[in-house]
Amino acid sequence: MTAAPPPGPELVGRRxxxxxxxxGVGFRWFALDLAQALGVRGWVRxxxxxxxxxxxxxxxxxxxxxxxxxxxxxxxxxxxRIERSDVPHEIVEGKSFTIKH
Numbered sequence: 214m215t216a217a218p219p220p221g222p223e224l225v226g227r228r229x230x231x232x233x234x235x236x237g238v239g240f241r242w243f244a245l246d247l248a249q250a251l252g253v254r255g256w257v258r259x260x261x262x263x264x265x266x267x268x269x270x271x272x273x274x275x276x277x278x279x280x281x282x283x284x285x286x287x288x289x290x291x292x293x294r295i296e297r298s299d300v301p302h303e304i305v306e307g308k309s310f311t312i313k314h
Contacts, residue, residue: 233293243287
């Protein structure tokens with residue numbers, strides 16, 4: 214009898230609304246590069262209100278790493294506030310991270 218492989222990390226779905234000077238400073242590309250490097254699935258887009266929305270799905274530790282980097286932002290950005298909420302896994306489509314327009 215063979216043992217079952219150990220379970221992978223429990224996936225966490227999270228949504229961030231990043232506010233401040235976050236549009237026109239490369240924030241979406243920053244989020245894309247970071248999420249892809251971390252192996253996060255999901256997407257990023259600008260909102261009509263001037264914020265950046267990020268939705269990601271990954272293990273809890275990876276989501277925490279992404280959270281910390283989003284709070285810092287890229288050079289030129291000035292993050293004033295972030296609203297965070299958990300989201301169902303089904304909101305993330307596909308197996309990669311993309312920029313939505």
